[in-house]
Amino acid sequence: xxxxxxxxxxxxxxxxxxxxxxxxxxxxxxxxxxxxxxxxxxxxxxxxxxxxxxxxxxxxxxxxxxxxxxxxxxxxxxxxxxxxxxxxxxxxxxxxxxxxxxxxxxxxxxxxxxxxxxxxxxxxxxxxxxxxxxxxxxxxxxxxxxxxxxxxxxxxxxxxxxxxxxxxxxxxxxxxxxxxxxxxxxxxxxxxxxxxxxxxxxxxxxxxxxxxxxxxxxxxxxxxxxxxxxxxxxxxxxxxxxxxxxxxxxxxxxxxxxxxxxxxxxxxxxxxxxxxxxxxxxxxxxxxxxxxxxxxxxxxxx
Numbered sequence: 001x002x003x004x005x006x007x008x009x010x011x012x013x014x015x016x017x018x019x020x021x022x023x024x025x026x027x028x029x030x031x032x033x034x035x036x037x038x039x040x041x042x043x044x045x046x047x048x049x050x051x052x053x054x055x056x057x058x059x060x061x062x063x064x065x066x067x068x069x070x071x072x073x074x075x076x077x078x079x080x081x082x083x084x085x086x087x088x089x090x091x092x093x094x095x096x097x098x099x100x101x102x103x104x105x106x107x108x109x110x111x112x113x114x115x116x117x118x119x120x121x122x123x124x125x126x127x128x129x130x131x132x133x134x135x136x137x138x139x140x141x142x143x144x145x146x147x148x149x150x151x152x153x154x155x156x157x158x159x160x161x162x163x164x165x166x167x168x169x170x171x172x173x174x175x176x177x178x179x180x181x182x183x184x185x186x187x188x189x190x191x192x193x194x195x196x197x198x199x200x201x202x203x204x205x206x207x208x209x210x211x212x213x214x215x216x217x218x219x220x221x222x223x224x225x226x227x228x229x230x231x232x233x234x235x236x237x238x239x240x241x242x243x244x245x246x247x248x249x250x251x252x253x254x255x256x257x258x259x260x261x262x263x264x265x266x267x268x269x270x271x272x273x274x275x276x277x278x279x280x281x282x283x284x285x286x287x288x289x290x291x292x293x294x295x296x297x298x299x300x301x302x
Contacts, residue, residue, distance in 0.1 A: 004178040011204035050103025051176030059268035063184035065279040071178035074168040075243035077154035080146040096147035151239020176254040210299035
């Protein structure tokens, strides 16, 4: 799990789902592909995750829609062993990813491109390891030399002597790393459910971003990410304030960046019209009704 899931955790812990008339079962899964499989099978009504999984199924004719975004730029930290001091030192090294083809895999691809590291020319091997907690264990255990992590886990690893080689936030690379995905048919059939879920998540986002609730959010990060050091969790909190996006509208440019890498492995992905994969109608309605501004204002979030 990643710290960017905090609005979902908070919506559950603070009773926001109940406030908006729903009682969801939250199922935490490790990879984007499992999220998407759950949506397609009908076992999951909405998915809170990244945008990479939506493109391959869209290429197969399945109608999924990205309806809200809570993180729209790359913000991961590249954490490496201490002896790796510059991008060129990654030559011949093993870099861990959550899964091949997933959102964090594309983050890694975009991050290496930004650093000028060519996966083939520099003999960099991407190894599918597992989620962020599993990646952390692999780095600590010496099974990989580097991986991209969220700020909270990245700071924990730095406190243990690992190096932050780069922070992708400064590169301002658009993506869709965290948001809500739903089947088009479900959106049309039950728009009230989707609206209620988004209301709870938006209030969860406002709670996370609010200075008034810092201590509660830090505790959530420590509990959910299994961080024992409160100082490390505070650093993760500061990254979270920077990284979470309150614009809410999914950026098409983010999907285009994902498409650029994925079509090399699945040519049909290149045929997808990415503008068709975004449906901001619910967010637009909530915004025009004044709900979004009122919620952020009540938590003193600007």
